[in-house]
Amino acid sequence: MATAAIITLIIIGVVVLLFATDWLPIDLVAILTMLALVLTGSISAEEGVAGFSNKATITVAFMFVLSEALLKTGALQVLAQRLSKLFKQNFNLGLLLMMLLIAFISAFVNNTPVVAVFIPVVIQIAHRAGLSPAKMLIPLSFASIFGGMCTLIGTSTNILVSGIAEKEGEAAIDLFAMSKMGIIFLVIGIVYMLIFGKKLLPNRANQDLKQRFNLRSYITEIEILEYSNSVNKAIMDAEMVKDLHLDVMEVRRSENKYNQPSGDFVLKANDVLKVRCNVDKIKTLKDQAKIVVATPIKIGDDDLKGKAxxxxxxxxxxxxxxxxxxxxxxxxxxxxxxxxxxxxxxxxxxxxxxxxxxxxxxxxxxxxxxxxxxxxxxxxxxxxxxxxxxxxxxxxTDFDKPKFSLVLSLILIMIGLAAFNILDIMVGAISCVVMMVLFKVINMKELYKAINWKIIFLIAGTLSLGTAMVNTGLDVYIANFITYQLGSYGPVAIVSGLYLTTSMLTEIMSNNASAAIMAPIAIATAHGMDMEALPFLITVMFAASATFMTPVGYQTNAMVFSAGKYTFVDFFKVGVGLNILFWIAASILIPLLYF
Missing domain, CATH: 3.30.70.1450 (Regulator of K+ conductance, C-terminal domain)
Structure with a gap:
């Protein structure tokens, strides 16, 4: 092995150690990696900064903006409110529909902001249903990962691998190239979570989480308007009281006051209820009121119809x-x-x-x-x-139907044009964002703020690893080793080895970083076997995203880790079986579907 390749291998080893130990922020590690490769001569200065102009980096940046524009319309909050009723009626059905909904959205919208929006909603749903949020937050993260694997734009990892492939002279990967295998993974993942995963999730008390979030109690007044579904119902049967566990301290009806009314006290139109509740419950009342055409309640003297x-x-x-x-x-x-x-x-x-x-x-x-x-x-x-x-x-965030229709239409047009190879996905994403700015769905300040610069620097920095591996021939050395060890067993063994290696790397470091390391190896392996690179690249895409055993490999796992008060053991118990199932399915089905 040449000296340059050995130096690059040592740098990769140090990078893996830094990612695994979390001694430094991952974006800083990525930039230090780029500098180290430039200073050791593995790549040129121009190649070092080329990651910032890479199609993958730019596409991911503008996909963040598209996600923010969709969230700004308030559409996801409306969906979440509808979903909460299902959980109260049937937990299994609610969990199934929640995971399908999150997966579908994550297939076309970056899954990180989607999970960020749904974390407080899921916590709220859990409290209403008398469940521990820990029973629902890991399924939320996993569903976003399942959905993100189904399309090229579902996750930054897929876009990154496609960008590396194009840079190395391979054909661009189609928007739905991974969909048939992705949907199989989605089905396997949801069935596993519904049958086995939910039993392995911890069942920690709600009270600990409430204390953690320091929910304060307030006194407020709620007026029941004429068309409210609480009219002519007992307090204990009134939907808003029952759902949010409001403490009704007093009912005022005309000149009469009823202190500490009993649960069977029947409410009438224009009754004013003095209730004790926290900020989240007041906000939920406002969110629910904004969904219906005629507002059924007033809080204080607020008709809840205000915007922004x-x-x-x-x-x-x-x-x-x-x-x-x-x-x-x-x-x-x-x-x-x-x-x-x-x-x-x-x-x-x-x-x-x-x-x-x-x-x-x-x-x-x-x-x-x-x-x-x-x-x-x-x-x-x-x-x-x-x-x-x-x-x-x-x-x-209020639901803005006209803006939602505009944003959804632009995203669908972008997806359609990209699916039929009429317009490059990067050009489509930029065009969508420009149109949204022109139509004032989002302004330039919000545009810059929407971009997750940590991820952008991570992608730009780690792309230099792939370039260094190609320049020094390290990718060929590793590919030859894999081919020598596994080639005699056929494509199934190669795919299985690539998947397992990428998956293990992802569990201890960033998914984008592991994809940047393994994509050049996948391409070199395909060339060494005189085969198309697509099946091997898709293997790396899936393995780099399907990380379930630890909270450090994928951003959404890290997000729910703190919100649900999970431990590393919780993730391992739920995720190890899922990782094994996905590895076996990939080893058998990717050769059948893509070779």
Missing amino acids: STLVEMVISAESELHNKTLRELDFRRRFRAIPLAIQHRESISNEGIYDVKLRSGDIILAEVKTHYVKELKRIESKQKPPFVLLSEDVI
């Missing part, structure tokens, strides 16, 4: 002018352009409405403001003696 709003928590400061005054006396709504939804008192609250409660230092007001006005509230907060301190802010 943000929930803020305002803590009354020690020397605040708000102390010992009511919201009515302060003309709070007009003065701060904020709609008060609830108040958190240190002691029990009196029977007056929230506008008539005497405020005290340390009380927290939960209010809704127009998103653009949050800056003004922060300016007020920065004064020498501020009336309040902003504790948190949470943007509310």
